[in-house]
Amino acid sequence: MRPDRTMTRKVQADIARDQLNQALSLAGMKVREDGKVATVKRARTDSEALDRTQHLRNLLVRRDAHDAVLAYCRTELLRTDFYEAVFEAIKGLGSRIRQMTKTEGDGYGLIDATMCGKEPVLAINNLNTRTDRDEQLGVANLAKGLFSAFRNPVAHEPRLEWQMSEQDALDVLGTLSLIHRRIDAATVRTVSTP
Structure with a gap:
Protein backbone atom coordinates (compact mmCIF):
# COMPACT_ATOMS: atom_id res chain seq x y z
CA MET A 1 0.00 0.00 0.00
CA ARG A 2 3.03 2.34 -0.07
CA PRO A 3 2.56 5.20 -2.58
CA ASP A 4 5.77 4.30 -4.43
CA ARG A 5 4.31 0.85 -5.11
CA THR A 6 0.80 1.99 -6.10
CA MET A 7 1.45 5.12 -8.19
CA THR A 8 0.78 3.38 -11.52
CA ARG A 9 -2.50 1.94 -10.23
CA LYS A 10 -3.77 4.62 -7.85
CA VAL A 11 -7.50 4.07 -8.36
CA GLN A 12 -7.21 0.31 -7.83
CA ALA A 13 -4.96 0.88 -4.80
CA ASP A 14 -7.49 3.32 -3.28
CA ILE A 15 -10.26 0.76 -3.70
CA ALA A 16 -8.09 -1.97 -2.15
CA ARG A 17 -7.17 0.35 0.74
CA ASP A 18 -10.85 1.12 1.41
CA GLN A 19 -11.74 -2.58 1.39
CA LEU A 20 -8.79 -3.40 3.63
CA ASN A 21 -9.68 -0.56 6.00
CA GLN A 22 -13.21 -1.89 6.37
CA ALA A 23 -11.82 -5.13 7.78
CA LEU A 24 -9.02 -3.47 9.76
CA SER A 25 -11.44 -1.05 11.41
CA LEU A 26 -12.95 -3.99 13.29
CA ALA A 27 -9.50 -4.43 14.91
CA GLY A 28 -8.99 -0.69 15.47
CA MET A 29 -6.50 -0.14 12.66
CA LYS A 30 -6.32 1.42 9.19
CA VAL A 31 -3.86 1.90 6.35
CA ARG A 32 -3.24 5.60 5.74
CA GLU A 33 -2.65 7.12 2.28
CA ASP A 34 1.10 7.08 2.97
CA GLY A 35 0.89 3.27 3.33
CA LYS A 36 1.57 3.21 7.05
CA VAL A 37 -0.72 1.43 9.51
CA ALA A 38 -2.35 3.61 12.16
CA THR A 39 -4.69 3.01 15.06
CA VAL A 40 -8.26 4.27 14.94
CA LYS A 41 -11.32 3.93 17.09
CA ARG A 42 -12.43 0.33 16.71
CA ALA A 43 -15.61 -0.32 14.71
CA ARG A 44 -18.06 -2.38 16.75
CA THR A 45 -20.25 -3.70 13.92
CA ASP A 46 -19.95 -4.56 10.24
CA SER A 47 -22.27 -1.64 9.44
CA GLU A 48 -19.98 0.76 11.26
CA ALA A 49 -17.00 -0.66 9.36
CA LEU A 50 -18.82 -0.15 6.04
CA ASP A 51 -19.64 3.43 6.99
CA ARG A 52 -15.93 4.22 7.24
CA THR A 53 -15.25 3.71 3.57
Whole structure:
Protein backbone atom coordinates (compact mmCIF):
# COMPACT_ATOMS: atom_id res chain seq x y z
CA MET A 1 0.00 0.00 0.00
CA ARG A 2 3.03 2.34 -0.07
CA PRO A 3 2.56 5.20 -2.58
CA ASP A 4 5.77 4.30 -4.43
CA ARG A 5 4.31 0.85 -5.11
CA THR A 6 0.80 1.99 -6.10
CA MET A 7 1.45 5.12 -8.19
CA THR A 8 0.78 3.38 -11.52
CA ARG A 9 -2.50 1.94 -10.23
CA LYS A 10 -3.77 4.62 -7.85
CA VAL A 11 -7.50 4.07 -8.36
CA GLN A 12 -7.21 0.31 -7.83
CA ALA A 13 -4.96 0.88 -4.80
CA ASP A 14 -7.49 3.32 -3.28
CA ILE A 15 -10.26 0.76 -3.70
CA ALA A 16 -8.09 -1.97 -2.15
CA ARG A 17 -7.17 0.35 0.74
CA ASP A 18 -10.85 1.12 1.41
CA GLN A 19 -11.74 -2.58 1.39
CA LEU A 20 -8.79 -3.40 3.63
CA ASN A 21 -9.68 -0.56 6.00
CA GLN A 22 -13.21 -1.89 6.37
CA ALA A 23 -11.82 -5.13 7.78
CA LEU A 24 -9.02 -3.47 9.76
CA SER A 25 -11.44 -1.05 11.41
CA LEU A 26 -12.95 -3.99 13.29
CA ALA A 27 -9.50 -4.43 14.91
CA GLY A 28 -8.99 -0.69 15.47
CA MET A 29 -6.50 -0.14 12.66
CA LYS A 30 -6.32 1.42 9.19
CA VAL A 31 -3.86 1.90 6.35
CA ARG A 32 -3.24 5.60 5.74
CA GLU A 33 -2.65 7.12 2.28
CA ASP A 34 1.10 7.08 2.97
CA GLY A 35 0.89 3.27 3.33
CA LYS A 36 1.57 3.21 7.05
CA VAL A 37 -0.72 1.43 9.51
CA ALA A 38 -2.35 3.61 12.16
CA THR A 39 -4.69 3.01 15.06
CA VAL A 40 -8.26 4.27 14.94
CA LYS A 41 -11.32 3.93 17.09
CA ARG A 42 -12.43 0.33 16.71
CA ALA A 43 -15.61 -0.32 14.71
CA ARG A 44 -18.06 -2.38 16.75
CA THR A 45 -20.25 -3.70 13.92
CA ASP A 46 -19.95 -4.56 10.24
CA SER A 47 -22.27 -1.64 9.44
CA GLU A 48 -19.98 0.76 11.26
CA ALA A 49 -17.00 -0.66 9.36
CA LEU A 50 -18.82 -0.15 6.04
CA ASP A 51 -19.64 3.43 6.99
CA ARG A 52 -15.93 4.22 7.24
CA THR A 53 -15.25 3.71 3.57
CA GLN A 54 -15.78 6.75 1.40
CA HIS A 55 -13.92 5.84 -1.76
CA LEU A 56 -16.69 6.63 -4.27
CA ARG A 57 -17.61 9.85 -2.49
CA ASN A 58 -13.96 10.95 -2.45
CA LEU A 59 -13.67 10.29 -6.18
CA LEU A 60 -16.78 12.39 -6.82
CA VAL A 61 -15.47 15.21 -4.64
CA ARG A 62 -12.18 15.16 -6.58
CA ARG A 63 -14.19 15.37 -9.81
CA ASP A 64 -16.07 18.36 -8.33
CA ALA A 65 -19.44 16.60 -8.42
CA HIS A 66 -22.41 18.92 -7.98
CA ASP A 67 -23.64 19.29 -4.40
CA ALA A 68 -27.13 18.15 -5.43
CA VAL A 69 -25.72 14.80 -6.57
CA LEU A 70 -23.90 14.29 -3.28
CA ALA A 71 -26.87 15.45 -1.22
CA TYR A 72 -29.36 12.98 -2.69
CA CYS A 73 -27.19 9.90 -2.23
CA ARG A 74 -24.89 10.66 0.69
CA THR A 75 -25.74 7.66 2.89
CA GLU A 76 -25.59 5.22 0.01
CA LEU A 77 -22.25 6.62 -1.18
CA LEU A 78 -20.75 6.21 2.26
CA ARG A 79 -21.69 2.54 2.08
CA THR A 80 -20.42 2.31 -1.52
CA ASP A 81 -23.82 1.06 -2.62
CA PHE A 82 -23.58 2.05 -6.27
CA TYR A 83 -27.03 0.72 -7.15
CA GLU A 84 -28.83 2.84 -4.54
CA ALA A 85 -26.55 5.85 -5.01
CA VAL A 86 -27.42 6.13 -8.70
CA PHE A 87 -31.12 5.47 -8.08
CA GLU A 88 -31.37 8.17 -5.39
CA ALA A 89 -29.33 10.72 -7.34
CA ILE A 90 -31.50 10.36 -10.45
CA LYS A 91 -34.67 10.61 -8.34
CA GLY A 92 -33.09 13.75 -6.86
CA LEU A 93 -32.78 15.32 -10.32
CA GLY A 94 -36.49 14.76 -10.87
CA SER A 95 -37.29 16.24 -7.47
CA ARG A 96 -35.20 19.34 -8.15
CA ILE A 97 -36.86 19.92 -11.52
CA ARG A 98 -40.34 19.48 -10.01
CA GLN A 99 -39.52 21.97 -7.24
CA MET A 100 -38.09 24.53 -9.64
CA THR A 101 -40.88 24.34 -12.20
CA LYS A 102 -43.86 23.45 -9.97
CA THR A 103 -44.58 20.71 -12.50
CA GLU A 104 -45.88 17.26 -11.66
CA GLY A 105 -44.62 14.14 -13.34
CA ASP A 106 -41.57 11.98 -13.30
CA GLY A 107 -38.80 10.66 -15.48
CA TYR A 108 -38.98 10.98 -19.23
CA GLY A 109 -42.38 12.70 -19.11
CA LEU A 110 -41.17 15.30 -16.63
CA ILE A 111 -38.23 16.20 -18.87
CA ASP A 112 -40.54 16.44 -21.90
CA ALA A 113 -42.92 18.71 -20.00
CA THR A 114 -40.23 21.03 -18.61
CA MET A 115 -37.20 21.07 -20.91
CA CYS A 116 -38.49 20.25 -24.41
CA GLY A 117 -40.44 22.07 -27.09
CA LYS A 118 -40.10 25.55 -28.58
CA GLU A 119 -40.77 27.27 -25.25
CA PRO A 120 -39.48 25.01 -22.48
CA VAL A 121 -40.46 25.87 -18.93
CA LEU A 122 -36.90 25.23 -17.73
CA ALA A 123 -34.50 26.99 -20.12
CA ILE A 124 -30.80 26.43 -19.52
CA ASN A 125 -29.88 29.38 -21.76
CA ASN A 126 -31.64 32.19 -23.65
CA LEU A 127 -32.62 29.89 -26.57
CA ASN A 128 -31.87 32.66 -29.09
CA THR A 129 -29.59 30.77 -31.45
CA ARG A 130 -29.58 27.35 -33.03
CA THR A 131 -26.64 26.44 -30.78
CA ASP A 132 -28.63 27.46 -27.69
CA ARG A 133 -31.61 25.37 -28.78
CA ASP A 134 -29.35 22.40 -29.58
CA GLU A 135 -27.73 22.64 -26.15
CA GLN A 136 -31.17 22.75 -24.51
CA LEU A 137 -32.30 19.67 -26.43
CA GLY A 138 -29.02 17.88 -25.73
CA VAL A 139 -29.20 18.40 -21.96
CA ALA A 140 -32.88 17.36 -22.00
CA ASN A 141 -31.94 14.20 -23.91
CA LEU A 142 -29.14 13.44 -21.44
CA ALA A 143 -31.63 13.70 -18.58
CA LYS A 144 -34.17 11.51 -20.41
CA GLY A 145 -31.44 8.98 -21.13
CA LEU A 146 -30.44 8.77 -17.47
CA PHE A 147 -34.03 8.20 -16.41
CA SER A 148 -34.57 5.56 -19.09
CA ALA A 149 -31.25 3.74 -18.83
CA PHE A 150 -30.58 3.84 -15.09
CA ARG A 151 -33.54 4.94 -12.99
CA ASN A 152 -36.22 2.84 -14.69
CA PRO A 153 -34.31 -0.48 -14.67
CA VAL A 154 -33.39 0.01 -11.01
CA ALA A 155 -37.01 0.75 -10.16
CA HIS A 156 -38.36 -2.29 -12.01
CA GLU A 157 -35.70 -5.00 -11.80
CA PRO A 158 -34.73 -7.03 -8.72
CA ARG A 159 -31.47 -5.89 -7.25
CA LEU A 160 -29.80 -9.25 -7.82
CA GLU A 161 -30.51 -9.04 -11.55
CA TRP A 162 -29.31 -5.47 -12.11
CA GLN A 163 -25.76 -4.63 -11.06
CA MET A 164 -23.93 -1.30 -11.08
CA SER A 165 -20.13 -1.08 -11.13
CA GLU A 166 -18.19 1.72 -9.47
CA GLN A 167 -17.03 3.04 -12.87
CA ASP A 168 -20.59 3.11 -14.20
CA ALA A 169 -21.76 4.88 -11.04
CA LEU A 170 -19.03 7.50 -11.42
CA ASP A 171 -19.97 8.11 -15.04
CA VAL A 172 -23.71 8.39 -14.31
CA LEU A 173 -23.16 10.63 -11.30
CA GLY A 174 -20.74 12.78 -13.34
CA THR A 175 -23.37 13.20 -16.04
CA LEU A 176 -25.91 14.14 -13.37
CA SER A 177 -23.47 16.77 -12.08
CA LEU A 178 -23.23 18.25 -15.57
CA ILE A 179 -27.03 18.45 -15.84
CA HIS A 180 -27.34 20.03 -12.38
CA ARG A 181 -24.72 22.67 -13.29
CA ARG A 182 -26.70 23.56 -16.43
CA ILE A 183 -29.86 23.78 -14.33
CA ASP A 184 -28.06 26.09 -11.85
CA ALA A 185 -28.06 28.76 -14.54
CA ALA A 186 -31.53 27.92 -15.87
CA THR A 187 -34.50 30.21 -16.01
CA VAL A 188 -37.99 29.03 -15.16
CA ARG A 189 -40.18 30.60 -17.80
CA THR A 190 -43.87 31.21 -18.11
CA VAL A 191 -45.05 29.45 -21.21
CA SER A 192 -47.42 31.42 -23.37
CA THR A 193 -50.65 29.66 -24.23
CA PRO A 194 -52.27 30.07 -27.65
